[in-house]
Amino acid sequence: MSGGKGGSQTTQAQIPDWAKEPTIRNIARAEELQKVGYMPYYGADVASFSPMEQMAMQGTVNQAQAFGLAPQGMNAMAGMPQPQQFANGLTGYSAGGLYDQALAETQARNPEFQKRYNELFS
Amino acid sequence: MAGAGQGGQTVAPNLNTATAGALYGAGAGTAQAMGFQPGMVGRPNAPYYGGQAQMVGTGGTTPQVQSGQLANTNLAQYQNPYTQQVIDTQAQDVLRNAQLGLNQLSGQAQRAGAFGGSRHGVAMGEIGRGVAQTLGQQSAQLRQAGFQNAQQMAQQDIASRMQADLANQQASANDLSRQLQAQGMNQQAAENQAQRMLQASTTGAQLGMQGALANQQAGLQGAQMRLGASQQMGDLANLGFGMSNTIQDRMLQQGAMQRALNQQLMDTAQQRYAEYQGLPQQTIGYVSQALGASPIPQSQTTTKQPGLFDYLTLGATMKASDIRLKKNITKVGKLKNGLNIYKWEWKSFAKTLGMPLKTTIGVMAQEVQKLKPEAVHEHESGYLMVDYGAL
Numbered sequence: 001m002s003g004g005k006g007g008s009q010t011t012q013a014q015i016p017d018w019a020k021e022p023t024i025r026n027i028a029r030a031e032e033l034q035k036v037g038y039m040p041y042y043g044a045d046v047a048s049f050s051p052m053e054q055m056a057m058q059g060t061v062n063q064a065q066a067f068g069l070a071p072q073g074m075n076a077m078a079g080m081p082q083p084q085q086f087a088n089g090l091t092g093y094s095a096g097g098l099y100d101q102a103l104a105e106t107q108a109r110n111p112e113f114q115k116r117y118n119e120l121f122s
Numbered sequence: 123m124a125g126a127g128q129g130g131q132t133v134a135p136n137l138n139t140a141t142a143g144a145l146y147g148a149g150a151g152t153a154q155a156m157g158f159q160p161g162m163v164g165r166p167n168a169p170y171y172g173g174q175a176q177m178v179g180t181g182g183t184t185p186q187v188q189s190g191q192l193a194n195t196n197l198a199q200y201q202n203p204y205t206q207q208v209i210d211t212q213a214q215d216v217l218r219n220a221q222l223g224l225n226q227l228s229g230q231a232q233r234a235g236a237f238g239g240s241r242h243g244v245a246m247g248e249i250g251r252g253v254a255q256t257l258g259q260q261s262a263q264l265r266q267a268g269f270q271n272a273q274q275m276a277q278q279d280i281a282s283r284m285q286a287d288l289a290n291q292q293a294s295a296n297d298l299s300r301q302l303q304a305q306g307m308n309q310q311a312a313e314n315q316a317q318r319m320l321q322a323s324t325t326g327a328q329l330g331m332q333g334a335l336a337n338q339q340a341g342l343q344g345a346q347m348r349l350g351a352s353q354q355m356g357d358l359a360n361l362g363f364g365m366s367n368t369i370q371d372r373m374l375q376q377g378a379m380q381r382a383l384n385q386q387l388m389d390t391a392q393q394r395y396a397e398y399q400g401l402p403q404q405t406i407g408y409v410s411q412a413l414g415a416s417p418i419p420q421s422q423t424t425t426k427q428p429g430l431f432d433y434l435t436l437g438a439t440m441k442a443s444d445i446r447l448k449k450n451i452t453k454v455g456k457l458k459n460g461l462n463i464y465k466w467e468w469k470s471f472a473k474t475l476g477m478p479l480k481t482t483i484g485v486m487a488q489e490v491q492k493l494k495p496e497a498v499h500e501h502e503s504g505y506l507m508v509d510y511g512a513l
Binding site: 026039041045046047051065067072090 | 136138139141142143363366367369370371373374376377378380381382384385387388391392395396399402403405406409410412
């Protein structure tokens, strides 16, 4: 309980001459990489319900219908987004479309902001 | 649910409907069975068959008999239709005889040479008058006889009709008498039948009461049987429903496992994409790592900003902190060890005690005494002081 809060510590490194050139190139490369900007992922993000899950859910709906708690002909997957077909028969959803939509919305609402943002990578 | 999929695909028939129907049926059956109320057995309908025993009025009438009258009788129907023919035949016979007489008279006159004389003429006239008289008399006699005969026949007919009418009247009277007797018998029979029906009705009511009681007993047994059947049906339906739920749960679990596998594949793909995306940064990091692995001379400078207790312990660490010396005390914080930090103003007499009163923020000696008594000291004036360095 002797010390108060606050205070700072500074460490100063001395780069040797032999490391200066690689460091400079590395920094230059990092600047080039920085210009690339964001590379969004458009692959599958979330797996869709499996057929067995859908059957189980439909069974629940059928039970509800049998007791008059759900409208006749109701599909358990009603209201769910249509899954995409990916490689190897995988079905699921990608958030890429939602990302594009959000980006376009930002562009529409505040184009100046997005312009300045993109300039950071040019 | 073959073929059912996400996004509005076809839905297979609902197999749970039968189970639900069974449950509903069981419920309805139970309700029906429970709704059976034995109650009082009402007296069955026992209609009173009242006999139609009433006198039937004599609706028959006896015909009136009237005597026939000859004056009102057409006698032509009783006349001999051959009367005129008989008269004509008889007239021909008279005329033929008269002709013979004339011929004989003419012969006698010729022989006497008096033919065509007056005597001859008178004689012929006399013959003619006799013939006419004979014809008239005979005709009148025959017609008189026919009229009398017709009158007699008509009178006989009238008498016969009179007798027949009288006989009919008597027969009608007899018939009416028989009808009255028959009606009396019918009335008696109706009364007898009403009496029998009343007895039968009473007996039927008693039998009906017995039957109703038997039906009530049978109804109770039937209700109990239906109740049992409903309960069994409900149990079966519940069993089926439970099995359905169990199967659905297992399908859901297995389906979730499959989906988890798919999600794992997707996560792996996403991770590899991130690795691909981060590879440039990673290669840049290689150089930094190489530089980091080499010994690089460094110099370190440490600066420190003094805190509250640095100020409190600055100079003399023993400070007056007795609550009896302070006023307008306000809590402003709390130390990690639980001691409260206050700010205050010194009372005027505190300055006369010769105690260090430089600070107006810190802890309260009485609280420190409970938590860390070794940090509290008593001033020669009797008031407490706190060694902040010991806190």
